Amino acid sequence: MSNPNPFQTTLGTDAQWVVFAVMALAAIVFSIAVQFRPLPLRLTYYVNIAICTIAATAYYAMAVNGGDNKPTAGTGADERQVIYARYIDWVFTTPLLLLDLVLLTNMPATMIAWIMGADIAMIAFGIIGAFTVGSYKWFYFVVGCIMLAVLAWGMINPIFKEELQKHKEYTGAYTTLLIYLIVLWVIYPIVWGLGAGxxxxxxxxxxxxxxxxxxxxxxxxxxGVLITVEVVYGKLGKEEAQPLTA
Incomplete structure (x- = not known):
């Protein structure tokens, strides 16, 4: 099995610093913007501030520790560095990314719970697989992909079930944002399979x-999410857009 460049170099560290800077800048900009937004919109802003802040913290940790702290999987020619901080980031941020969308729906609490559970399980199987040696890692990869399919199916439901829809103004934007997010989340395991796997x-x-x-x-x-809630709020007015805080 080929194993090119199994350890992080300055190229990887520089990339992490760039991502950290963008995440931190986004968190700062959103934090300033929320001060001037009406109350019904603030929860969505706070969710995205948290997402970018957590991601910035994780990338700072990766960039600072990348050159010195190198947990690995495998031995000898098969040894490879595992960037574990990214999984810690995802455990916290991916449920928040889903929450961005959930706030645009009338999903019941039980449905939200099993979707979030599938999401966290997906990340857990990813990090276990990254530290697993040999072909056994692909078991965790497959189960993680199944968890992705489960949560995607759950998130798709509000597009077709009216009882889960909050308002027609939300549904179109929800569909677009969900497709965008699912496409990206399908690419993640492909990169994992080419890299850690x-x-x-x-x-x-x-x-x-x-x-x-x-x-x-x-x-x-x-x-995209913030533009969506701003547009919906502008169209529906304060009273009808109030559920954005629910």
Whole structure:
């Protein structure tokens, strides 16, 4: 099995610093903007501030510790660095990304709970697989992909079931944002399979690819969500848009 560039170099560290800077800037901008927004919109702003703040913290930790603290999986020629901080980031931020969408629906608490559970399980199987040696890691990969399919199915339901829809103004935007997020989340396991799983791409390439995905899935996605709630609030007015805080 090939194992190119199994350890992070300055290229990967520089990429992490860039992602950290963008995440931190987004968190600061959103934190300033929320001070001037009406109360019904603030919860959505706070969710995205939390997402970008957590991601910035994780990328800071990765950039600072990347050159010295190198937990690995495998031995000898098969040894490879595992960037574990990204999984800690995802455990906290991916449920919040889903919450951005859930706030646009009338999903019941039980449905939200099992969707969030599938999401956290997906991340857990990802990190276990990253530290697993040999072909056994692909079991965790497959189960993680199944969890992704489960949560995607749950999130798709509000598009077709009227009882889960909050308002027609939300549904179109919800569909667009969900498709965007699912497409990105399908690419993540592909990168994992090429990197931590198959050792086909080096750690630096994996870092850069994951960093690009994180930027697309967090600050850029957040902008789309915030534009959506602003537009809906403008169309429906304060009273009808109030459920955005629910």
């Amino acid at each position: 198959g050792h086909i791409i080096g750690v630096d390439v994996e870092i850069i690819a994951m960093g690009i995905l994180d930027l697309l899935a967090k600050p850029l996605y957040a902008i």
